[in-house]
Structure formats: C-alpha cells, structure tokens
C-alpha cells in the first residue's frame with residue numbers, strides 16, 4: 001500500500017483511540033516513524049495539526065456532554081469542557097465549575113475567573129492564547145439544586161477519578177509545554193502528590209503521562225480572593241512560567 005495511505009490510516013486509528021479510548025491510553029503525539037522509500041529512509045512526523053486538535057477536542061467535548069459516569073450529570077445545568085487555544089503552550093487547570101460556570105458552560109467566568117483573567121493579562125497573554133479547563137467538568141453541589149447560590153463543594157475522590165481521563169485526553173490532544181495547576185485538587189490530580197499547596201507551589205514537576213510537559217502548581221484564585229497576601233507568591237509562580245515560555 002502507498003506510504004501516504006498507510007500514514008493517513010495510522011493517524012486515523014490513533015485519533016480514534018484518543019477520542020473513543022479504545023484499549024486505553026496510547027501515546028499518539030508526536031510520533032516519528034522511519035519508512036524506507038526506495039534506498040532512502042524518510043522520517044514521517046505524525047504530529048497533530050491544529051485542525052486535528054480542534055476536531056479531537058470537539059469529539060471529546062461531545063463525550064463529556066453525554067457522560068453519566070458519576071451522579072453530577074443529574075444536577076448540573078451545563079458541563080464545562082474547557083476553552084481557549086487548542087494549540088496552547090500554556091494550560092490553566094482548576095478544580096471544578098461553580099455556579100456561574102454551570103450556567104454559562106465556560107470555565108472560570110465567576111469572581112475567581114475575573115481574577116484569573118487579570119493574572120493572565122498581567123502575563124501579557126490573553127484567555128484566547130492559553131487553554132483553561134478543570135479536573136471535574138460538572139458543578140459539584142452540596143444540595144441537589146443548581147439554582148442555589150453558595151452551594152459549591154469540592155469534588156469527591158470518586159468524581160475526580162471518573163472525570164480525570166477527560167482532562168488527560170485534553171492534555172494529550174493540546175500538547176502544552178506547561179500546565180499551571182490552580183490549587184491542591186488540580187495539583188494532586190496531575191502530579192499524584194498529596195502535600196499542601198503551600199509546599200508544592202512554585203516547584204516544577206513533570207507530568208506523569210508525558211515527561212515533556214511541565215507542571216507548576218500555584219494557589220487557586222479563590223484562595224487569593226480570601227487571602228490577598230498570597231498574591232506575591234502567585235506572581236512569582238507566573239514569572240517562573242513566563243521565563244520558561246520565553247525560553248522555548
């Protein structure tokens with residue numbers, strides 16, 4: 001069979017595995033393959049194009065909208081998949097949607113989101129340039145009524161475990177250089193480290209599924225709203241991220 005057709009078929013199968021999770025996780029991007037063409041060895045790079053990333057994210061978003069893996073789908077108004085640049089070098093990952101995010105279906109659009117937007121702008125970036133998502137895609141509530149305010153709760157271990165594969169697939173599709181984990185829940189989910197965020201922030205970890213992706217934990221914007229004295233620490237962490245982004 002023609003080499004080009006083989007490479008297209010391989011790419012298609014890899015994308016299906018990413019989208020539909022057939023026999024689990026498959027390291028798909030970037031994949032280099034050497035093929036002998038006549039006497040020459042040619043290197044084929046299966047790195048995903050932005051168009052592929054958009055398509056893969058759209059399919060994954062559809063799965064999230066149909067998800068019934070945990071009871072949160074019964075009380076949420078809208079799942080919050082994530083938004084931003086599908087080809088982002090930097091991702092911000094929070095905990096779970098709150099009241100406002102549940103209504104709009106977008107991440108970080110409440111009070112904490114306003115602060116996150118200011119932080120991103122202070123980094124001379126925009127929300128459109130980065131990608132923003134959460135560990136859990138549906139709003140965890142204390143009382144099963146999405147119309148109540150001040151009804152947020154942290155996601156349970158079970159909800160995190162059920163939802164984490166969606167985030168892992170988002171990361172695999174986007175292939176960021178660096179992930180900023182906002183708060184302890186995102187940090188634990190992506191580093192498997194269970195220490196207080198005050199000890200983990202500002203340190204650099206390697207993502208356990210892909211060592212090329214670095215993780216920098218920092219405080220959650222909600223923590224900054226409660227305790228503004230934490231702001232200099234967060235700014236120090238953002239400067240570390242900017243330094244790394246400018247060096248690549």
Ligand code: URA
Nearest residue numbers: 094095096097107108
């Ligand atoms: N807090 C989060 O962790 N995520 C959001 O999307 C909003 C608030």
